[in-house]
Amino acid sequence: MNTFELLGQGLIAALQVQNLLYALIGVTLGTAVGVLPGIGPALTVALLLPVTYNLDPAGSLIMFAGIYYGGMYGGSTTSILLNTPGESASIVTALEGNKMARQGRGGPALATAAIGSFIAGLIATLGLAFVAPFVVKFALSFGPADYFALMVLAFITVSAAFGDSPLRGLTALFIGLGLGIIGIDQQTGQTRLAFGILDLLDGIEVTTLAVALFAIGETLKTAADREQVEASVMAVKGSVWMTLDDWKRSWGSWLRGTFIGFPIGAMPAGGADIASFLSYSAEKSFAKKPEEFGHGAIEGVAGPEAANNASAAGTLVPLLTLGLPTTATAAIMLAGFQQFGLQPGPLLFANNSSLVWALIASLLVANFMLLVLNLPLIGLWVKLLTIPKPWLYAGILTFATLGTLGANGAMSMGFGSMRISFELVLLLVFGVLGYLLRRFGYPIAPVVVGLILGPMAEQQLRRALSISQGDPAVLFHSPISLVLYAVAIIAVVLPIIMRMRGKGAVLGQLASDED
Amino acid sequence: MSAGQSNSTRRPDGAALVIAVILAAISIIIFWQTSQMRVPPIQQRVGPTVFPYIVASGLGLLALGTLVSALRNGFPARSKDDYAPIAWIVGGLVAQILLLSTAGFSVATGVLFALTAKGFGRGPLWQTIPIGIVFSFIVWFIFARGLQLSLPQGPVERFIVTGSF
Amino acid sequence: MNKLLLAALVSGALSMPAFAADYTILAPAAPGGGWDQTARTMQEAFTAEGISGNVQVTNVPGAGGTIGLAQFANQDAGNPNALIVGGYVMVGAILTNMSPVTLADVTPIARLTGEAVAIVVPAASDIQTLDDLVAKLKENTGAVSWAGGSAGGVDHITAGLIAKTIGVDPTQVNYIAYSGGGEALAAILGGQVTVGISGISEFASQIEAGELRLLAVSSEERVPGVDGPTLKESGIDLAVENWRMVAAAPGITPEQKAAITADVKALATSASWQTALETKGWVDTYLDGEAFDAQLAADIAATETILKDIGLVQ
Structure with missing residues (x-):
């Protein structure tokens, strides 16, 4: 049987009324839990997986697919509306999306995120069905030196999120890099900067830092500013839907985001966060009006959101073809598959082809359900902004602390009989840091990016040099790394040329940026 | 920190100077801690200390840059922030941390909820704390009972769920 | 909803x-x-x-x-x-x-x-048996890169013990640590390293599919259902179990x-x-x-x- 027939059979199974209902429930639950600040896709999937246990394998898989895509998508809603991303992959979405929401354009921002996620999910799921074996070969050919080149490229693109001051942008990045050193060094097992605190041995959790800097920092900054507390929010200005101009500006970004996200998601050391960073900077370079970036450019939402979702499907490539879980979410999914006796691995397609195709078909159906569910709800979501601020922010802090406690909140420290959760202490400290950074005009995103990329870059560089027994030529050995360095150089040089030709018009715009 | 901004004169920016000092201090701490590390004699061309030294050097340079920027008043104008709401919210987070193990999730988070609302000007606490506790209990019930998330329970949760303390 | x-x-x-x-x-x-x-x-x-x-x-x-x-x-x-x-x-x-x-x-x-620790190479590797690996280690210990779990874990310890038992300097073992899950496996399959060392269950489905070649298992006795000699059978007097x-x-x-x-x-x-x-x-x-x-x-x-x-x- 060829691929089309197999996929067709899967779709027929997935399209039964009962299965469609499961998909709808899955998408609804996934979105409802994923939308809470502080609860990212990994925790959403882990929490909701048991809900699927009581169904038959096909129904369970399809509900699971719905939860997965719902959880991936849910996080972007609060990023856009409340500037409180629940996980690292929606940080970039918050950069432009929240600016749009503040201008009363939250509706179009949510719409471009939903449609972009749908298109990316559709293309990437089809990619999973048809080109997975080739993509996985490409992904496996990435050695440590190539990953290091990818990190270098990602570091350069971070500067796209620096805002108006390279000094403060770099400072924010280095604070993140400094935090990334904390903990046990993977290559030698030696402890670095842990100051004898056991809880620091595993390093700083990215989610804790992101939730603290964004959700808690944002709450403190808003509360401290009388004008912001009293300002009434205009939830919708103009249309709640995307205008023709929005469509024109979004579709290219959706496609670019998809083609960046899918292969990077498939790489064993890639991931949705890196894909979203790269997509953001690509959008900034390709934009017709780069001066709008930092002020609510719709491309900056459309691209990263598409990349984020495409990479979610990309993650399934190594999982289904090789049995390699490359993200926390994928590791939890692996546990989910094992309940049906499915053993992901090279023989999965051969041994369990009907279930695999049912899963792929389920993903397509879930993806469609997500769009059906979310487009009509956008009008409702933007109403979140009209909740009175005291209750809104009290709720945000409730869920931010809940997510942190649930994911990592062991009561590991104590004074006498009283136990306290070290992770919550970190949340508080970083929350205050987030406020101070905002107050003094430092950008937030580079701190989190530094924490994510720093350790990866260091480990990959050291692995590469260890394998080559210290010969630095290994870094420029493979064509992949050479291409990546070339792109990095273009990314540095191109804006300088553009700026020189633009005679400082762009800089003038950026200088007027207040936050 | 002087929040008042009369920076039209050439007086250096006090807060920015403090930031420069903090950055320098972090840089020194990383240098010092890394120099105390024992480097194992394993096959390692780039050992575990190289990267910390690079970061520490970078922070040192950035401290210098911040110093220059502070002297030149290079920081953006700051809004006039009100510190009372911050104290309420930070107080709420501290109260939650301290109360969690003894009072349980609902009470501790209810206090956080009420103090945060207070920070945004909504009170009085004798009304908002019960609202917060009820809200937090509903959240606790959904996540801890329904979704098996491990959240600390206290007397309130035990009483409502099992009927005894 | x-x-x-x-x-x-x-x-x-x-x-x-x-x-x-x-x-x-x-x-x-x-x-x-x-x-x-x-x-x-x-x-x-x-x-x-x-x-x-x-x-x-x-x-x-x-x-x-x-x-x-x-x-x-x-x-x-x-x-x-x-x-x-x-x-x-x-x-x-x-x-x-x-x-x-x-x-x-x-x-x-x-x-x-x-659980036994398994020593594997990618199918395309020129290393056919454990003896080939031992020869390579004796020739130039550092040139053999090992991919496995975190530093100081069972995988690393086993690699060190093998080196020690065959009489080469354990500090020269070129061990590349990966965080668990699939990352080490990806590096081995992609031919980025010489050998892989990890729990047998991590590799079982790849060995079965012929993507990886099993050189030896570390247990006292052969692992049921897996076709590969123990270290002892291959002349290395060593048994480790996780x-x-x-x-x-x-x-x-x-x-x-x-x-x-x-x-x-x-x-x-x-x-x-x-x-x-x-x-x-x-x-x-x-x-x-x-x-x-x-x-x-x-x-x-x-x-x-x-x-x-x-x-x-x-």
Whole structure:
């Protein structure tokens, strides 16, 4: 049987009324839990997986697919509306999306995120069905030196999120890099900067830092500013839907985001966060009006959101073809598959082809359900902004602390009989840091990016040099790394040329940026 | 920190100077801690200390840059922030941390909820704390009972769920 | 929408029994890992066999289990209902992390399962047998790169022990640590490293598919269902096993210890446990009492020596 027939059979199974209902429930639950600040896709999937246990394998898989895509998508809603991303992959979405929401354009921002996620999910799921074996070969050919080149490229693109001051942008990045050193060094097992605190041995959790800097920092900054507390929010200005101009500006970004996200998601050391960073900077370079970036450019939402979702499907490539879980979410999914006796691995397609195709078909159906569910709800979501601020922010802090406690909140420290959760202490400290950074005009995103990329870059560089027994030529050995360095150089040089030709018009715009 | 901004004169920016000092201090701490590390004699061309030294050097340079920027008043104008709401919210987070193990999730988070609302000007606490506790209990019930998330329970949760303390 | 959510949640909540817990099992790892699965399998078997009415599992992940171990030793001292799952990885982690709490601070009860470490090469590699690998190591130790789990873990220790046994300098072993899951496997399949070393279950499906070639397994005897010689058969006098164990709280009385040991023994010999072992592919290596204490002491001593030889511990 060829691929089309197999996929067709899967779709027929997935399209039964009962299965469609499961998909709808899955998408609804996934979105409802994923939308809470502080609860990212990994925790959403882990929490909701048991809900699927009581169904038959096909129904369970399809509900699971719905939860997965719902959880991936849910996080972007609060990023856009409340500037409180629940996980690292929606940080970039918050950069432009929240600016749009503040201008009363939250509706179009949510719409471009939903449609972009749908298109990316559709293309990437089809990619999973048809080109997975080739993509996985490409992904496996990435050695440590190539990953290091990818990190270098990602570091350069971070500067796209620096805002108006390279000094403060770099400072924010280095604070993140400094935090990334904390903990046990993977290559030698030696402890670095842990100051004898056991809880620091595993390093700083990215989610804790992101939730603290964004959700808690944002709450403190808003509360401290009388004008912001009293300002009434205009939830919708103009249309709640995307205008023709929005469509024109979004579709290219959706496609670019998809083609960046899918292969990077498939790489064993890639991931949705890196894909979203790269997509953001690509959008900034390709934009017709780069001066709008930092002020609510719709491309900056459309691209990263598409990349984020495409990479979610990309993650399934190594999982289904090789049995390699490359993200926390994928590791939890692996546990989910094992309940049906499915053993992901090279023989999965051969041994369990009907279930695999049912899963792929389920993903397509879930993806469609997500769009059906979310487009009509956008009008409702933007109403979140009209909740009175005291209750809104009290709720945000409730869920931010809940997510942190649930994911990592062991009561590991104590004074006498009283136990306290070290992770919550970190949340508080970083929350205050987030406020101070905002107050003094430092950008937030580079701190989190530094924490994510720093350790990866260091480990990959050291692995590469260890394998080559210290010969630095290994870094420029493979064509992949050479291409990546070339792109990095273009990314540095191109804006300088553009700026020189633009005679400082762009800089003038950026200088007027207040936050 | 002087929040008042009369920076039209050439007086250096006090807060920015403090930031420069903090950055320098972090840089020194990383240098010092890394120099105390024992480097194992394993096959390692780039050992575990190289990267910390690079970061520490970078922070040192950035401290210098911040110093220059502070002297030149290079920081953006700051809004006039009100510190009372911050104290309420930070107080709420501290109260939650301290109360969690003894009072349980609902009470501790209810206090956080009420103090945060207070920070945004909504009170009085004798009304908002019960609202917060009820809200937090509903959240606790959904996540801890329904979704098996491990959240600390206290007397309130035990009483409502099992009927005894 | 909220109604649906609530309906699902309430039905989940109501289906849970509400009586007090008998045993609490601490899994010092994140949900999904080996120790977590061991703890949850114990939970199921304990209740299924009626040994314990209600068993709670809590996860305290981090630092090779030492964070969970420290919390267990401090918080549960004297509690005859508290158990912790652990394993060989903990022995190395306690030494490399200079953990203030060690296995001497808890009451080890029994070893439950064991897993052999497998040494593999990609199918395209020119290394055909373990002898080829040994020859390469003797020629230039550093030129052979090993991919495996975290530094100081069982994989690293086994690589160091192999080097030591064949007479090359263990500090020269070029060990590349990867975080668990698929990253090491990807590096091996992609031909980025010379050999891979990790638990046999990580590689089993790739070996079966012919993507990886198994050079040897580290256990005393061949692993059932896997076609590959042991290290000893290949002329390296060495046996290492990544075992998992269960321990009780410090400060319990000998009677309490005996009661727990009896319960654990009843668990290990029960039909539910044996069935679970089979489906999960775990090997039963149950050992308790003085024999287990002796084996534990020997393993700790050997681990300390090799970690010093490799240079990870002073």
